[in-house]
Amino acid sequence: MSEGLSVHNANVSYGRRQIVHDLSLPTLPHGSLTALIGPNGAGKSTLLRAVAGLEKMHGVVRLDDLDLSAMSVAERARRVTYMPQNLPPGLSLSVMESVIAALRVTPVDGLPLSNDACLREAFEALQRIGITHLADQWLNTLSGGQRQLVSLAQLIARRPQVMLLDEPTSALDLNYQLKVMECVRGLVREHNLIAVVVLHDINLAARFADHIAVLRQGRLYASGAANEVLNPLLFAEVYRVRARIERCSEQSLQVLVDGAF
Ligand SMILES: Nc1ncnc2c1ncn2[C@@H]1O[C@H](COP(=O)(O)OP(=O)(O)O)[C@@H](O)[C@H]1O
Ligand SMILES: [Mg+2]
Incomplete structure (x- = not known):
């Protein structure tokens, strides 16, 4: 059996409307970052929420030899974390308190941490993302982008095996977009984690992801390395734009969009 996260024949509906259609992903190995685009x-x-166990799904999600759908919510949440696209409104907690609270809800490795250890882990998460200056600020006074960064800090502090991040960079400035993607890729490599990240910025996806999975109308349109997957036909069929894919002077892939159809 292959090691990693696998999704087989996922079907997800809202009421009678089917959204995800019999979707299977190639096994996503430990230590890899996959960009989900479309x-x-x-x-x-919908797909990420189903993988996280937050939407009812027909199909199988496995992590190594474990069937995630057979697990209790708490057991699953220890292994798989999900950062939603629309963050809940900030509570009356400081940033530091909110990261500590996240650690208490889902302790690292399932074991409760001492107060000192909680503080240390929470601070380290803020440090990794570069937001220690926000530690004492109230959650409900943060900007959208700052909320996104804190939400990511809450998630990484819990050291999940699988991180599902839904548009984690959508409200971030250029500096933090890169910092966040570097942080996620760093954690993935250091701790052999699996990350699936929804991105709209295809250049960011091409630069940071090991695999790109392309969704169209609830079906997997393509998946593979950026240079295999990204081509003008895909942009025409999936995004309805005219695009060129070129190598820049530093040899990284760049998508240049010339117009909409
Ligand atoms: N809670 C929900 N109830 C009913 N329909 C939903 C719900 N969430 C999303 N949808 C519908 O499912 C489709 C896919 O949505 P979503 O998964 O959010 O797409 P994406 O994240 O790719 O933009 C959309 O047509 C959306 O309107
Ligand atoms: Mg979405």
Whole structure:
């Protein structure tokens, strides 16, 4: 059996409307970062939520030899964390308190931490993302981008095996977009984690992801390395734009969009 996260024949519906259609992903190995891309309404959030166990799904999600759908919510949440696209409104907690609270809800490795250890882990998460200056600020006074960064800190502090991040960079400035992607890729490599990240910025996806999975109308349109997957036909069929894919002077892939159809 292959090691990693696998999704087989996922079907997800809201009421009678089917959103995800018999979707299977190639096994996503430990230590890899997958970008999930596709147009608005393609079913990216629905798929991630189903993998996290937050939507009812027909199909199988496995992590190594474990069937995630057979696990209790708490057991599953220890292994798989999900950062939603629309964050809940901030509570009256400081940033530091909110990260500590996240650690208490889902302790690292399932074991409760001492107060000192909680503080240390929470601070380290803020440090990794570069937001220690926000530690004492109230959650409900943060900007959208700052909320996104804190939400990511809450998630990484819990050291999940699988991180499902739904558009974690959508409200971030250029500096933090790169910092966040570097942080996620760093954690993935250091701790052999599995990350699936929904991104709209294809250049960011091409730069940071090991695999790109492309969703269209609830079905897997393509999956593979950026240079295998990204081509003008995909942009025409999936995004309805004319695009060129070129190598820049530093040899990284760049997508240049020339117009909409
Ligand atoms: N809670 C819900 N109830 C009913 N329909 C939903 C719900 N959430 C999303 N949808 C619908 O499912 C489709 C896919 O949505 P979503 O997974 O959010 O797409 P994406 O994240 O790719 O933009 C959309 O047509 C959306 O309107
Ligand atoms: Mg979405």
